[in-house]
Amino acid sequence: TEHIHGHQDNPEWSLSPPRIPQGLDLSYETIGELAQRADYFTAHVGKWHLGSDAFHPAKQGYDRTFASGAQGLPRSFYYPFFDEQAFPDLLAATKEGDYLTDALTDHTLDLMKEWEGANWLISLNFYAPHVPIEGRKDWVAHYQQVIADTHYRQFPTLEYAAMVSVIDENVGRLVNALEETGQLDNTLIVFLSDNGGLHVREAPHYDQHTPPTDNGILRAGKGYLYEGGIRIPFIVHFPAIATTERALMDPVVTTDIFPTLCEILGRNDYSPSPDGRSLLPLLRGETQAERSLYWHFPHYSPQGGKPAAAVRQGDHKLYLDYETDSLTYYNVRALPNESRGLPMAPQEAPDLWENLRSWKREVKAKEAVKR
Numbered sequence: 001t002e003h004i005h006g007h008q009d010n011p012e013w014s015l016s017p018p019r020i021p022q023g024l025d026l027s028y029e030t031i032g033e034l035a036q037r038a039d040y041f042t043a044h045v046g047k048w049h050l051g052s053d054a055f056h057p058a059k060q061g062y063d064r065t066f067a068s069g070a071q072g073l074p075r076s077f078y079y080p081f082f083d084e085q086a087f088p089d090l091l092a093a094t095k096e097g098d099y100l101t102d103a104l105t106d107h108t109l110d111l112m113k114e115w116e117g118a119n120w121l122i123s124l125n126f127y128a129p130h131v132p133i134e135g136r137k138d139w140v141a142h143y144q145q146v147i148a149d150t151h152y153r154q155f156p157t158l159e160y161a162a163m164v165s166v167i168d169e170n171v172g173r174l175v176n177a178l179e180e181t182g183q184l185d186n187t188l189i190v191f192l193s194d195n196g197g198l199h200v201r202e203a204p205h206y207d208q209h210t211p212p213t214d215n216g217i218l219r220a221g222k223g224y225l226y227e228g229g230i231r232i233p234f235i236v237h238f239p240a241i242a243t244t245e246r247a248l249m250d251p252v253v254t255t256d257i258f259p260t261l262c263e264i265l266g267r268n269d270y271s272p273s274p275d276g277r278s279l280l281p282l283l284r285g286e287t288q289a290e291r292s293l294y295w296h297f298p299h300y301s302p303q304g305g306k307p308a309a310a311v312r313q314g315d316h317k318l319y320l321d322y323e324t325d326s327l328t329y330y331n332v333r334a335l336p337n338e339s340r341g342l343p344m345a346p347q348e349a350p351d352l353w354e355n356l357r358s359w360k361r362e363v364k365a366k367e368a369v370k371r
Helices: 031-037 088-092 100-114 137-150 158-180 254-265 352-370
Strands: 041-046 064-066 120-125 189-192 234-237 292-297 308-313 316-321 326-331
Touching: 031 041, 031 120, 031 254, 041 100, 064 088, 064 100, 100 120, 100 158, 137 158, 292 352, 308 352, 316 352
Parallel strands: 041 064, 041 120
Antiparallel strands: 189 234, 292 308, 308 316, 316 326
């Protein structure tokens, strides 16, 4: 069987506590800064959760911000939303009975109207679906009726389903506004989650209506590097480039968004990532060479996930358990639930272990240069 050398002998994979940054280092270029350099208006609306005032999105390339900062989750999705009046701008624009997802969309629509005819980039982050699991009351009532009429058993995720439906409704409002102003075909829309669904009970004070969902046949969920934690909704809409509407099975990763925007904006003057590549060829119907995708999670998650790393190429995936110094190989097409793994690389698999080590060295080298 394959086994990693002990952490004492292999500090590259050490489980020592990682250096926790206070926020997103200002030396990194954000998509806001990228768009600013292309003379776009920029805005960050909603969840930031990448540091306090010293790391605020206003200092990271965003001309306008709204309800954005260190606070990562609201106390309630109903007014006044956050503890201790965290976002005065949000409170000034809302009133008793308002729902957070609606308020963020309202502000985004106002920006789109103000900037009509100009080039702009808006990063809209809804805070939802997330704990506290609290759907808008009209959608909760809707699902209560649906369940009463169609389900023979108790449906466990009323509030969560309502939260998701409110997001769908508000994305529809944005799309309709773009269509009414003739901007839809020439606007890139990227809609995605940041992790798989929460499948376990949340910590006290936020555990009501949890676990709110599951990830179907996929193993685990948020906080894990199994497929339930890293496969996410990822929708790209850009009729100006896309040749067809279709679902693609090509594995992509969120770090592909930055080089995609670079190509759209015609900006090649940036430091390339060891991970991402432009998605535009896929939208044009072109094929792309197979590559390895990487994940690194060197700490324990609140959801129970262990420190781990993973690499995938094609159907093959290697899972590295830092805690036990062990490697497990999976074929995620044959067994997407990762119910059975192999202690050694299958004969037809690429050398994922060497790929993962090389990637880690490259990332560490880039970090050393930045410091």
